[in-house]
Amino acid sequence: MIRKAFVMSVHASSEEEYARRHSPIWPELEQVLKDHGAHNYSIFLHPGTRQLFGYVEIEDEARWNAIAQTPICQKWWTRMADVMPANPDHSPVAQELKEVFHLV
16 A cells, blocks of 8 residues: 655635535545545645645555546546635645655
8 A cells, every 4th residue: 555645725714615525525536536546535634824634545656646537536626726726727736745754
């Protein structure tokens, strides 16, 4: 299993809306994530900075990356672009984190 972590952010005053849209996420998106080998996916919000910390365990980098090409993921990105910084393709602005410690 590959552990991935990344940071994103949410626009000021959009924290509640961001959380609402994830409660729950669309069932079709959940299924795509599972079908592409994503497990134990969590996103945490730091309320003071509006920074989002994402953690997911994946089976394969290629399968994880393929999620971005699915119509449901692209629709989700478009839906979320008004509450968080987004790239021109509507994907969230995200920075992968390098693991420096893991306790088993």
